[in-house]
Amino acid sequence: MKLLQVDFEYQGAMGVEMSNSLVGxxxxxxxxxxxxxxxxxxxxxxxxxxxxxxxEDESSAKSYLEMHAARLKGMGVPKVRGIIFDINLPLTEVNGGPVFIKES
Structure with missing residues (x-):
């Protein structure tokens, strides 16, 4: 599993207004x-x-980040920061993190 963190400058609606407009x-x-x-x-x-x-995996995270950055740039967001992280599962489990280990 891989965790992807994305952030960008955003001047649009937030809160309930954002929720209502971005459901799709x-x-x-x-x-x-x-x-x-x-x-x-x-x-x-x-x-x-x-x-x-x-x-589920790094290739999915990378593909999504590439597509999402292009989509955001098309919406007028010039710079998108995306970082892909590994997850320390034993410590995350200690703190109740919402991840799971898939059994083979």
């Missing part, structure tokens, strides 16, 4: 290859939008 996008993200879940992030104070994603 949220639903489409569920169809992305290898996606397990996404947590949407926003900071009105810092004018940032983004998300935390859990993917």
């Amino acid at each position: 996008l949220a639903e489409s993200i569920n169809q992305e290859e290898g996606l397990i879940w996404k947590i949407w992030t926003e900071s009105e104070l810092n004018k940032l939008g983004g998300g935390i994603y859990l993917f």
Whole structure:
């Protein structure tokens, strides 16, 4: 599993207004290859939008990041920061992190 963290400057609607206007996008993200879940992030104070994603593997995370960065640039977002992380599963389990180990 890989965790993808994305953030970018965002001047648009946040909170309930963002939730109402981006339901279709949220639903489409569920169809992305290898996606397990996404947590949407926003900071009105810092004018940032983004998300935390859990993917099955690195290639899925990289493919999504490339596509998402292009989509955001098409929406007028000039710079997208995306970082792919490994997950320390034993420590994450100690803290109740929402990840799981797939049994083979």
